[in-house]
Amino acid sequence: MFYVMIMHLSLLRRRINLSFIQFAPAFGQVERNLDTALRLARRAKSGIIVLPELFNTGYAFRSKEEVRRLAEPARDGGTCRTLVTLSKMKSSTIVAGFVESDRGSFYNSAAIVSKGKFLGVYRKLHLFHKEKTWFSPGNLGLRVFDQDGFKIGVMICFDWIFPEAARTLALKGAEVIAHPANLILDGLSQTVMWARSIENMVFTITANRVGVETRGGETFRYTGRSQIVSPKMKVLARAGTMREAVASVSVDLGSARKKVIFGENNIFEERRVKEYHRSFGR
């Protein structure tokens, strides 16, 4: 009886709500953006909640000085502390992008916090466009965080185009990939994220921003369409292209464990590693 109950509880624990929060951060207005995030987070169910890349600052920096001014240390910076508090209130795990300062360097990072604890950061590996001017490339690798037995990988925005990023996270055991983003390429990226889900048989949560930023002689039109995609490439939730949006779906993360398609093919065990290009790995 006791054993049966334990089994039952452990099965139950594989179910969790996945959520994205999509909105248009106002450039440089950190307090206002944090307020927006807190307001929208009320509409997300407790579970794993993903906010956009650079959700607290906006994206279109004009100078390194601006980057410096808006950067914050991880863990003890104001944004991370707010996220930690929010994660406690919501009894949730939250992944959200911010500019991280660390020993004079700046990173396009995502914090991961859970139930009142700061778990760590992922620093974006593949920098897009002018990000190469503002940020240092990530130096912490691709990370999977185990929280309550749920294995959460993190990648940011342009990492989508490199299949190795999601693949590495999945090979490290990620069941769900949190993908904060500021996507601009006409929805191409969202479609490629469908591929990332099925080729790795993981859930993906892309939290994209909306709105337009015109700064420093450039205009960025963000494409919204935040989405949650299943390991079988079913789009479980999708936002529009213009408005703020929150969506939560209840899923069984266990379904991202067995890598079997069509009842017969294990897409991890059947990789023909010796035949792949040697430059895939170190």
Added chain:
Amino acid sequence: MFYVMIMHLSLLRRRINLSFIQFAPAFGQVERNLDTALRLARRAKSGIIVLPELFNTGYAFRSKEEVRRLAEPARDGGTCRTLVTLSKMKSSTIVAGFVESDRGSFYNSAAIVSKGKFLGVYRKLHLFHKEKTWFSPGNLGLRVFDQDGFKIGVMICFDWIFPEAARTLALKGAEVIAHPANLILDGLSQTVMWARSIENMVFTITANRVGVETRGGETFRYTGRSQIVSPKMKVLARAGTMREAVASVSVDLGSARKKVIFGENNIFEERRVKEYHRSFGR
């Protein structure tokens, strides 16, 4: 003047027609299927022409004996000889799937022939479902064929779900990936092939079959939707789900050489190889 002409010719030579031929092979009726292929090939423009996986035999084998009976050696088998002749008549490069017999083993192979010459075969690396019973896994690696300066990689059907297959071909220099297929998974695979195009910035030609096969207690419904996709993920041609179809598009293969997106990011040079999972490569 002479120099300018040479330059001009070499630029011209990067343009080529890409084509797929989609139809419903009749199981076991090799002569009839070859005839159908010859008839449809008339409608394809000269260039690179791709036919479906196992286009000459059909797919749904019932026994190893059937496989043995329908298998042919590469190069000197009847199907390869017909393809060689066709390639000469069409002044084209042709990629087409067939069951290859070699020293008592059978492979789900694709022949590549060009302008009257047999160039070689690719043997499918990742076998789907019952193919594991009928065929030996490919043992020739992922191959890129250089024909008239056009670099053509070959993969077959289920290889689509392994990002390493297309990636390996692209890293080996493929500008276009010929992808003979017998796809059944509701068009998921075709969408993932869009990702294969943009993540590697290569052209992909998926030649899928149509029709239904009910044999050996199983029913396969093939999904058609053969397609040609550009390095920027534009679907240049697409067939329907039910009927035979031929499409040709003229492209500049040179556009698959520069791996630059958004004018700034070289997606090959910017790979963070040291951060990728070591099991990607040998």
